[in-house]
Amino acid sequence: MKVALLYFSGTGITAKFATEIAKSFKKQNCVVNLMRIKRCLKFDLLKYDIIGIGSPTYSFRAPRLATKILRHLNFQKKPFFLFCTSGGMPGNTLWNLYKSAKRTGGFCLGSISGIGITNVRSWMPKLTSPKPKYWGLNHGDCERAQQFGDIILNRLKNINNLNIIEKNKKWIPKFQILTSIWSIFFTWRWEMATTVGLKHVDKTKCTMCGLCATAICPSGAISLTSSKTPKFNEWKCVGCNGCVNLCPVSAIWSLPSKNHHPYDLYYQFIVCVDETSIAKH
Ligand SMILES: Cc1cc2nc3c(=O)[nH]c(=O)nc-3n(C[C@H](O)[C@H](O)[C@H](O)COP(=O)(O)O)c2cc1C
Ligand code: SF4
Ligand code: SF4
Known part of the structure; x- marks a missing residue:
């Protein structure tokens, strides 16, 4: 079967x-x-x-x-x-x-x-x-x-x-x-904004590796600016926090996730599965 x-x-x-x-x-x-x-x-x-x-x-x-x-x-x-x-x-x-x-x-x-x-x-x-x-x-x-x-x-x-x-x-x-x-009243941007917070990038930490934009986001909410730092489209973001966990230098944060531990299971079950796509970039 x-x-x-x-x-x-x-x-x-x-x-x-x-x-x-x-x-x-x-x-x-x-x-x-x-x-x-x-x-x-x-x-x-x-x-x-x-x-x-x-x-x-x-x-x-x-x-x-x-x-x-x-x-x-x-x-x-x-x-x-x-x-x-x-x-x-x-x-x-x-x-x-x-x-x-x-x-x-x-x-x-x-x-x-x-x-x-x-x-x-x-x-x-x-x-x-x-x-x-x-x-x-x-x-x-x-x-x-x-x-x-x-x-x-x-x-x-x-x-x-x-x-x-x-x-x-x-x-x-x-x-x-x-x-x-x-669910009818708390949708899309407002749901995410209130639940997980809007994303910010610490430009002093970002190494411009581009991984967050190219390898992990399930909804295509991240693009790269001309200076190669990520830009977030909060309308598309589903609030999964994948980018927060992925960033090798912890440059991405939202208010609720600020200074919290990156999540280990994420590496085991998401990054490893997508390893080949990450390796390409
Ligand atoms: C944007 C967002 C909204 C959430 N809303 C709820 C919720 O309404 N009720 C709840 O019990 N857990 C909620 N959670 C917790 C997740 O459902 C829970 O941690 C889940 O196991 C995460 O699974 P994942 O690691 O496969 O994404 C929420 C998490 C996120 C990121
Ligand atoms: S993964 Fe982190 S370091 Fe790499 S571009 Fe995104 S924010 Fe910058
Ligand atoms: S939280 Fe998830 S959906 Fe939102 S930008 Fe980051 S990886 Fe994409």
């Missing part, structure tokens, strides 16, 4: 969650392909039997960049499942992912959500030594993810014996009206 795991991830927590879920499918001898959603990437989903779709929570919903890209994909009526990570309040994230996938006729086999803490919030500790240990994906959620594949494969196996309509309803994520109202 072939499984596609499509996920958006800004700082690596959802990417880690996806790799834990992948392990559970691999244990059952499935072939699993992990694909990070990024602007301009194309995905051929025809050859897969099950599709997993995941994202972090940004302001109580799935990042708009992710749902925008997902809306252009054809899930070919395949069975799918959903996963998300959040700081503890996922809101409508799973519902948004569900709507993006359901559109092309497949059926939902269930969902899982995990909790992860990153360096983007103002209440995280400022630079200290040693680094705080609690950043990352919650350990219990990691373990649950490693069993999630069994649950999904069992459901798929038994699906013919079940009343599909009735059972399917239980597996569909719930829609929350209040968080959806929040």
Whole structure:
């Protein structure tokens, strides 16, 4: 059986969650392909039997960049499942992912959500030594993810014996009206400005290497000026903090992330995956 795991991830927590879920499918001898959603990437989903779709929570919903890209994909009526990570309040994230996938006729086999803490919030500790240990994906959620594949494969196996309509309803994520109202009013620039802050570049530190603009931004929000320093289009920015973590000299900051530790999982799960594209520049 072939499984596609499509996920958006800004700082690596959802990417880690996806790799834990992948392990559970691999244990059952499935072939699993992990694909990070990024602007301009194309995905051929025809050859897969099950599709997993995941994202972090940004302001109580799935990042708009992710749902925008997902809306252009054809899930070919395949069975799918959903996963998300959040700081503890996922809101409508799973519902948004569900709507993006359901559109092309497949059926939902269930969902899982995990909790992860990153360096983007103002209440995280400022630079200290040693680094705080609690950043990352919650350990219990990691373990649950490693069993999630069994649950999904069992459901798929038994699906013919079940009343599909009735059972399917239980597996569909719930829609929350209040968080959806929040999402209507706090969108794009204002959502990002209030949640993660506008980006600044310390020109005295910037070495003009161009990596932030060319290698990492998932939304194409960074361009280089004629003097080779980055310029931010906050309308396009999804607030993932990838550039803040990537910059080799910590020249990029926003108010909430100022003087906070760069996030380690980011290097393991985002930079390494994109290593080849970074090496080109
Ligand atoms: C812009 C932004 C908005 C966020 N909004 C929420 C939120 O509304 N609720 C929540 O529980 N966590 C929120 N978080 C935390 C992330 O959802 C969480 O840390 C997630 O695991 C990050 O995953 P990633 O590393 O794959 O990007 C937000 C993070 C960012 C960057
Ligand atoms: S990655 Fe950092 S040093 Fe390189 S261009 Fe961007 S801000 Fe400047
Ligand atoms: S500008 Fe930085 S924070 Fe905004 S989407 Fe691009 S990499 Fe993420």
